[in-house]
Amino acid sequence: MSPRKIIIDTDPGQDDAVAILLALASPEEIDVLGITAVAGNVPLALTAKNARIVCELAGRTDIPVYAGCDAPLRRRLVTAEHVHGKTGLDGPSLPDPHMALADGHAVDFIIRTLREHPAGKVTLCPLGPLTNIARAFQDAPDIIGRVDEIVLMGGAYFEVGNITPAAEFNIYVDPEAAEIVFRSGASITVMPLDVTHKALVTPERNDAFRAIGTRPAIAVAEMTDFFERFDKEKYGSPGAPLHDPCVTAYLIEPGLFSGRHINVEIETGSDLTLGMTVADWWGVTDRPANAHFMGDLDADGFFALLTKRLAWL
Ligand code: RIB
Numbered sequence: 001m002s003p004r005k006i007i008i009d010t011d012p013g014q015d016d017a018v019a020i021l022l023a024l025a026s027p028e029e030i031d032v033l034g035i036t037a038v039a040g041n042v043p044l045a046l047t048a049k050n051a052r053i054v055c056e057l058a059g060r061t062d063i064p065v066y067a068g069c070d071a072p073l074r075r076r077l078v079t080a081e082h083v084h085g086k087t088g089l090d091g092p093s094l095p096d097p098h099m100a101l102a103d104g105h106a107v108d109f110i111i112r113t114l115r116e117h118p119a120g121k122v123t124l125c126p127l128g129p130l131t132n133i134a135r136a137f138q139d140a141p142d143i144i145g146r147v148d149e150i151v152l153m154g155g156a157y158f159e160v161g162n163i164t165p166a167a168e169f170n171i172y173v174d175p176e177a178a179e180i181v182f183r184s185g186a187s188i189t190v191m192p193l194d195v196t197h198k199a200l201v202t203p204e205r206n207d208a209f210r211a212i213g214t215r216p217a218i219a220v221a222e223m224t225d226f227f228e229r230f231d232k233e234k235y236g237s238p239g240a241p242l243h244d245p246c247v248t249a250y251l252i253e254p255g256l257f258s259g260r261h262i263n264v265e266i267e268t269g270s271d272l273t274l275g276m277t278v279a280d281w282w283g284v285t286d287r288p289a290n291a292h293f294m295g296d297l298d299a300d301g302f303f304a305l306l307t308k309r310l311a312w313l
């Protein structure tokens with residue numbers, strides 16, 4: 001079977017970095033057409049820089065990296081340096097990138113790529129706020145029907161919020177963008193906190209990364225050593241949740257995940273619950289299903305896959 005063609009839309013972010021490395025380590029299953037950076041964990045200048053740092057770490061300077069939107073559609077940017085550090089990739093000491101940004105805006109790359117490839121042949125993998133995706137859908141509605149699938153990290157139901165009591169960060173930063181995407185009619189698979197909080201990098205799992213001994217694997221272990229502070233302190237969890245790599249792992253081994261096809265709406269009005277993903281997990285409304293919302297993960301299988309593939313870089 002030929003590899004799935006994808007665009008990774010991202011706000012690196014240590015967990016974004018691991019997701020990108022897993023994708024680049026899996027050429028049999030994934031063909032990364034390009035990476036589009038969006039403002040999120042840290043401002044755009046840093047997410048666009050970090051995406052290139054990760055490509056160089058993987059030895060893949062052939063991957064075009066585009067800078068995208070530097071702020072949400074209608075709101076002030078909220079960032080997460082308290083989680084990811086001031087660079088967004090705190091932990092390992094990685095060199096500044098030599099590779100330049102690709103020419104042009106990320107939104108134009110998304111539109112062009114979807115128009116140039118046959119319909120149903122390109123998957124979008126958003127790992128941050130949905131601003132770039134929503135802007136592309138606004139500027140070129142014709143591309144929506146050409147998207148094979150959107151596999152995104154964002155939202156929460158049972159786990160509720162990580163940036164506010166009600167909202168997960170990616171959705172909270174740009175709720176209007178999320179509403180556009182979730183109401184677009186595109187096929188959407190969601191990796192919410194309900195799943196990603198089960199993908200915890202315990203010390204044993206991080207030791208297994210480190211034991212691989214390669215630069216990318218050691219960098220992942222060092223990223224995790226830094227990134228885990230926030231969740232250990234807040235949730236008392238045994239390690240960092242690898243949020244974004246759940247998206248890439250799903251493309252490689254979907255059987256690791258289980259969930260439901262349900263309705264998911266986005267709160268965009270209330271200040272109290274802004275950015276909440278109102279997921280009808282129990283089917284109590286007659287709102288039409290618009291998303292495959294994941295609820296569970298085979299965590300041991302996930303880490304076995306990730307550890308094996310990281311060794312391939
Ligand atoms: O809430 C977790 C998400 O927000 C992850 O994608 C992380 O990288 C941050 O963007």
Ligand code: CA
Nearest residue numbers: 013016127128
């Ligand atoms: Ca992210």
